[in-house]
Amino acid sequence: MSFKEQIEKLIEQMLDxxxxxxxxxxxxxxxxxxxxxxxxxxxxxxxxxxTVDDCEVVSRALDVEIDKKDPIxxxxxxxxxxxGLSRPLKKDKDFTRSIGKAVEIKLxxxxxxxxxxxxxxxxxxSDQVVISNEEGNMTFxxxxxxxxxxxxxx
Numbered sequence: 001m002s003f004k005e006q007i008e009k010l011i012e013q014m015l016d017x018x019x020x021x022x023x024x025x026x027x028x029x030x031x032x033x034x035x036x037x038x039x040x041x042x043x044x045x046x047x048x049x050x051t052v053d054d055c056e057v058v059s060r061a062l063d064v065e066i067d068k069k070d071p072i073x074x075x076x077x078x079x080x081x082x083x084g085l086s087r088p089l090k091k092d093k094d095f096t097r098s099i100g101k102a103v104e105i106k107l108x109x110x111x112x113x114x115x116x117x118x119x120x121x122x123x124x125x126s127d128q129v130v131i132s133n134e135e136g137n138m139t140f141x142x143x144x145x146x147x148x149x150x151x152x153x154x
Contacts, residue, residue: 007031010071011040011062018061019044024054027083028090031076038076043083050082088149095124102151103131107144118151 001009008029019026027043044050044058059080066072089095089103098121105117117138119131129140129148 004031007040007072010069011042011066014065014069015042015058015062018058018065022054022057023047024050024058027087027094031072038072038074040072040076040078042078042080043087044080045083045087055080055082085152086149088147092124095121095129098150099123102153103148104151105129105131105140105148106146107140108146109144111140111144 008031011029011031012026015026015029018024024044024046027045028041029043030039030041032039032041042058042062044054046054059078062080063078066078086104087094089098101121102118103121105119107115107117109115117131117133117140119133119138122130122132122137124130124142127142129142129145131138131140
């Protein structure tokens with residue numbers, strides 16, 4: 001397990017009681033370096049959506065916990081936010097919640113001369129994702145998917 005993955009896992013553990021106490025759901029934790037700066041990004045959700053006040057509650061509580069344990073030695077920026085309308089599907093619970101909803105799939109390599117597909121999520125398992133669109137059912141290997149997220153259709 002990489003250092004980055006260790007930090008993400010530790011932060012998830014630190015977040016668990018904070019989120020349970022406030023009835024929030026953890027969508028994702030990212031510890032990434034962009035343009036020379038480290039970011040610790042926390043994505044939360046709740047029934048009815050997330051407000052700025054919700055993000056502040058989690059940010060302040062997590063900041064206290066991080067200060068106690070001091071697991072991150074490098075300077076970083078803490079960001080707490082909603083996953084947004086086009087949230088990525090990463091965990092099985094994300095896929096389960098999204099059955100029957102429109103999704104957008106981007107592949108690492110083209111299939112049928114295309115790298116992007118939109119359709120209704122029909123099913124998934126640990127190896128494959130099935131969507132339905134005007135072409136019928138399409139099956140993708142999860143390992144070939146760069147990102148799958150809810151599609152925003154206007």
